[in-house]
Amino acid sequence: MSYLLEQVLNGLSYGLVLSLIAAGFAIVFTSTGVLNFAHGSIVLLGAYLVAVLHDSIGFWPAVLVGLAGAALVGVAINAVLVRNLADKKPDTAAILMLGVDIVLLTELTRRIGNQVLTLGAPWGASVVRFGDVSLPTGRVLAAGVTVVAFGALWYLFSRTDLGVGMRAAAADGPTASLMGIRLSRTAATGWALAGVLAAVAGIFLTSFPAPGVAPTVALSAFAAIPAWVLGGFDSVPGAVIGGLLIGLTSALVTGYESDLEPFLGSGFGEVAPYVVMIVVLLVRPSGLLGSKEAVRV
Amino acid sequence: MKHRLRAAATLSAAALALAACSTTAPSSSSGEGGGDDVATGNGVTDSEMTIGMLTDLSGPFAAGAAVQVTETQAYWDQVNADGGICDRDVTVDVQDHGYDPQRAVTLYRSMAPDVVALQQVLGGPTSSAVLPLAEQDSLYVGGVGWAGSALAFENNQLPGASNAIQAANAVDYMLDDLDVPEGSTIGVVYFTGDYGGDALAGAEHAAQERGVEILAQEITPATTDLSAQASALAQADVAGVVLAAAPTQFASLAGVLASQGADVPIIGMNPTFNPSLLTTPAADALLANAYSMTSISPYANPDSAGVQAANELYASADPDGALGWEVPLAYVQAELLKQALEGACEAGDLTPEGVVAAFRDSSSTDTEGLLPDGLDYSEVGQSPTTTVFVSKVSADAEAGLELLDQVSGPSAESFSYGG
Amino acid sequence: MSDLPRRISGLVLLLVALALPLVMSxxxxQTGLFVMATAIGAVGLTLLVGVAGQLSLGHAAFAAIGAYVFAWSTGESTTSVSGLGLPPVLGLVLAAVVSAGVGAAFSxxxxxxxxxxxxLATLGLVFVVRHLLVNLDQWTGGFVGRSVEPFAVLGFSFSNRDPDYLAIAGVEFSGLHRLWYLFLLLAVxxxxxxxxxxxxxxGRAWANVRDSETAAAAMGIGVAGAKRSAFVVSSAYAGVAGAMLALAYGRVAPDVFSLTASVDFLVMIVLGGLGSVAGAVVGAVFVTSLPLVLAQYSSALPFLAAPGSGGLDPSTAARIVYGLAIIAVLVFLRGGLAGAARRLRARLRPTPAVGQPAVAAPSRSKETTR
Known part of the structure; x- marks a missing residue:
């Protein structure tokens, strides 16, 4: 029983980290309509900044630089590239982000080399025990931070002018613009928020139980895509639910791999999130909490 | 109208082509080398020969590959300074495939007519795309990793024991030296693919021979957090773990297992250790329980003249370079190719076919302790040796691995491919 | 407008393509083979995405199905993998048909x-197909893949054998030369x-569905049918492209049909200009050959550091140049490369005909459907 509980907790805490990334996808998509294929590089960038800076300026200042750096890069990508696209269409923007991803990821990979860069996180390899179940401290912290982050997001979107403006801009850009909402500002805020969330996720994905920063961390963004999609493209709460669902699925499929292998083949843990995503899309084409896409006549 | 025009043009072009067509080969004169009596072919002139290296300088293995390129170039510079091979200077043509099979195949096409051998084709998917093409061209290919699937190619020279042999030895070593009891369960955490799959096959064979159970967990290189796998292993109460993955997974698995109180030995295969792991939070766990089972000697091996030569050469080529197993690896791959080229020269056949024949001719190749002695390349399809190096992760040893022993366990010796 | 100049330039290009193997290394x-194979895939995808307006990130999955169907149906059974041993022409047709069938089933x-x-749903398809390819190893050869029989028609093999030696105008025609002409025929x-x-x-029905499903339905176009047919046609193209890739490699492996391959197809058509057939071909030339050419020739650039020295080495530079090129095209060229060519042609209109810039594909016709 405690084994099942441990796997569930593992899955949920990993899922919360995924949901940070998924929420980043959702926020960028709603604020600028961009499918951000470079999100993985930004996750990596945030973690990388912390890893190279923590020795000289200490861990917590390095975290601040990491969050700010990831946010700034996001804002810059939007201001310099996305807003200047020759064709402002979703497909074009997605491919543009692929180009950005190639450039960022190649440069980061070159800098990281074959080292496993450690973050110097103060929680190290410690664990927290609940009865006979143990969880890495980093994971428990991640869960806490994620809950706080989503609380802050909820406050921003429902209680502040900026957040309400962002929702208005997402719902109907031109009208919002006529009402005096500056779309450039809501877009920049969206990219900055996504960058911060990505960097936070990056830090938790590269500290214990993962050993440190390696280029493969960028791939974790792809694992968050099913979470984002099945939650609904434009919904932050959806991203949370999606993240939890995907985290749980992966952990359980992996944890019980030896029992499932005869039916599903080996390595099903990698595909399971996508299968869940396709099934959910079949039943609810706009995701669990996504708003129905309007059919314009 | 224009369709007709195009059709007419195509037809006339075809007719022209047919008129100029021939199916009789001109009497082939594969250039007999000038003064000496050595037959030569692609990539060899009277004063020079070219060898190729298809490596990954911009993809996931870029950093380690760069160390190998530096070491390789230094090696052949040294050979040239000593008079070259067969009175010819050796040039290395290095190309980067970036771990992309498409690029590997295309670069192979451009390289193949101008090289006498390929010292290395790095990477699983890339080498498995290139090997069949090179086999058709009877071109020597070295340094493709240790996957059993590569053994089937006559033109491939494996640098030491294959992955299955390493994994079988790992199980043997656990039972013989690490107090893992018969009847217990051993975990195998492995990458999808020929590297991990081959290791799993070896471990399963050994488990059958030695009366232990295997609990297999498949992962991919993107899995950097092995909590779920570790919980499953701890739940099954494994007495030891064989890991066929990469350094990131080694550190994560060791760290999580330790945090869950599972104090069991973890043995990593060839490419699973990297000295920088000792700076991660998992360092204590690694120092306590981690071993490395490799085809090739670790960096720190004071008793081997070959390893010392390799390390000195690298230190002079790149004083600030990263230390690690890539140094002896690149050196020994060059050394194996050098022996093959010298053999081909002696046999008077310095063609690509001649180089393959030369290394296949040897049933006892020695490399001054870089690889186990007495490598047998005369049998296509089987690992050249059953002996591997066992090292323990250590904070005191250079590059983090302290050599314990060379072993050849009973199940490694009874393992046979295709049998 | 007159099609004459375009047709003439298409003809010239075709003749060049026919003559090129005589002089190329x-x-x-090999680069040309990959370009032609991916070009067919890209053309299929631009019909689906550009013309019919259905975004697909799963094109590589259909290409994989085509490649494996070809490899399995033409291959011989061995101890490790099964095969049907059918003639390659039949295998190629089967590749297209089965891919189209899966496309129909997915529609x-x-x-x-x-x-x-x-x-994003089709993105999932790439992972599912990959999982199947790795696990159904009796047919696919698993992770390592399986080798592919050379193409042959009536005893003439498109490889280095049968006939073992063939020369045209004094140039030896190896397997690569022979495949070039086969691929050129398929591409044309x-x-x-x-x-x-x-x-x-x-095509007009597809474009109507893309622009407005409601309006299309009002005009009597069966929306579901139009969508399905676009999916089927595009999948068939992907299947043929996959079979050609299998031939160009001489083997098939799941790694060839990764997510990257899917995304590359999309990059091709967006760079080339969505909906333009010629644009898809130019995009395929760009995306497929640029990394290969950069990899081959970047070491000749003098200002770059030696590999391993920690500086910016040629291979990293090449990869970055590739990324920057994608960004530059999208930021500066409206309608992608095809759009740029169209504008350039419009500007050159007063001085018509022969001397106009090379516009890639032979039958670049009637792009006025928008």
Missing amino acids: DFWL PIAGRLRGIYLG VAIWLASNLRAGRT
Whole structure:
């Protein structure tokens, strides 16, 4: 029983980290309509900044630089590239982000080399025990931070002018613009928020139980895509639910791999999130909490 | 109208082509080398020969590959300074495939007519795309990793024991030296693919021979957090773990297992250790329980003249370079190719076919302790040796691995491919 | 407008393509094979995404199905993998048919989803197919893949054997040369078919569905049917492209049909200009050959550091240049490369005909359907 509980907790805490990334996808998509294929590089960038800076300026200042750096890069990508696209269409923007991803990821990979860069996180390899179940401290912290982050997001979107403006801009850009909402500002805020969330996720994905920063961390963004999609493209709460669902699925499929292998083949843990995503899309084409896409006549 | 025009043009072009067509080969004169009596072919002139290296300088293995390129170039510079091979200077043509099979195949096409051998084709998917093409061209290919699937190619020279042999030895070593009891369960955490799959096959064979159970967990290189796998292993109460993955997974698995109180030995295969792991939070766990089972000697091996030569050469080529197993690896791959080229020269056949024949001719190749002695390349399809190096992760040893022993366990010796 | 100049330039290009193997090295021949194979895939995808407006990130999955069907149906059974040993021509047809069939089976799902939702659902398809390829190893050879029999028609093999030696105009025609002409034939047919399809009734129906499903339905177009047919045609193209890739490699492995491959197809058509057949071909040339050419020649650039020295080495530079090139095209060229060429041609209109810039594909016709 405690084994099942441990796997569930593992899955949920990993899922919360995924949901940070998924929420980043959702926020960028709603604020600028961009499918951000470079999100993985930004996750990596945030973690990388912390890893190279923590020795000289200490861990917590390095975290601040990491969050700010990831946010700034996001804002810059939007201001310099996305807003200047020759064709402002979703497909074009997605491919543009692929180009950005190639450039960022190649440069980061070159800098990281074959080292496993450690973050110097103060929680190290410690664990927290609940009865006979143990969880890495980093994971428990991640869960806490994620809950706080989503609380802050909820406050921003429902209680502040900026957040309400962002929702208005997402719902109907031109009208919002006529009402005096500056779309450039809501877009920049969206990219900055996504960058911060990505960097936070990056830090938790590269500290214990993962050993440190390696280029493969960028791939974790792809694992968050099913979470984002099945939650609904434009919904932050959806991203949370999606993240939890995907985290749980992966952990359980992996944890019980030896029992499932005869039916599903080996390595099903990698595909399971996508299968869940396709099934959910079949039943609810706009995701669990996504708003129905309007059919314009 | 224009369709007709195009059709007419195509037809006339075809007719022209047919008129100029021939199916009789001109009497082939594969250039007999000038003064000496050595037959030569692609990539060899009277004063020079070219060898190729298809490596990954911009993809996931870029950093380690760069160390190998530096070491390789230094090696052949040294050979040239000593008079070259067969009175010819050796040039290395290095190309980067970036771990992309498409690029590997295309670069192979451009390289193949101008090289006498390929010292290395790095990477699983890339080498498995290139090997069949090179086999058709009877071109020597070295340094493709240790996957059993590569053994089937006559033109491939494996640098030491294959992955299955390493994994079988790992199980043997656990039972013989690490107090893992018969009847217990051993975990195998492995990458999808020929590297991990081959290791799993070896471990399963050994488990059958030695009366232990295997609990297999498949992962991919993107899995950097092995909590779920570790919980499953701890739940099954494994007495030891064989890991066929990469350094990131080694550190994560060791760290999580330790945090869950599972104090069991973890043995990593060839490419699973990297000295920088000792700076991660998992360092204590690694120092306590981690071993490395490799085809090739670790960096720190004071008793081997070959390893010392390799390390000195690298230190002079790149004083600030990263230390690690890539140094002896690149050196020994060059050394194996050098022996093959010298053999081909002696046999008077310095063609690509001649180089393959030369290394296949040897049933006892020695490399001054870089690889186990007495490598047998005369049998296509089987690992050249059953002996591997066992090292323990250590904070005191250079590059983090302290050599314990060379072993050849009973199940490694009874393992046979295709049998 | 007159098609004459375009047709003439197409003819010139075709003649050049026919003559090129006489002078090219193996590197360029192999690059050309990959370019032609991916070009067919890209043309299929531009019909689906550009013309019919259905975003797909799963094109590589259909290409994989084509490649494996070809490899399995033409291959011989061995101890490790099974095969049917059918003639290669039949294998090629089967590759197209089976891919199209899977496309048809997937289209009810596709019909429920639109735009980016559909794109991401098809993304899942890539992972599912990959999982199957790795696990169904009796047919696929698993992770390592299986080798592919050379193409052959009536005893003439498109490899280095049968006839073992063949020379035309004094140039030895190896397997690469022979495959070049096979691929060129397939590419010309595929491009010609796609151009006609796009300009014809079907293409106009697809474009109407793309612009407004409601309006299309009001005009009597069966929306579901139009969507399905676009999916089927595009999948068939992907299947043929996959079989050609299998031939160009001489083997098939799941790694060839990764997510990257899917995304590359999309990059091709967006760079080339969505909906333009010629644009898809130019995009394929760009995306497929640029990394290969950069890898081959970047070491000749003098200002770059030696590999391993910690500086910016040629291979990293090449990869960054590739990324920057994608960014530059999208930021500066409206309508992609095809759009730029169209504007350039419009500007050169007063001085018509022969001397106009090279516009890639042979039958670049009737792009007025928009």
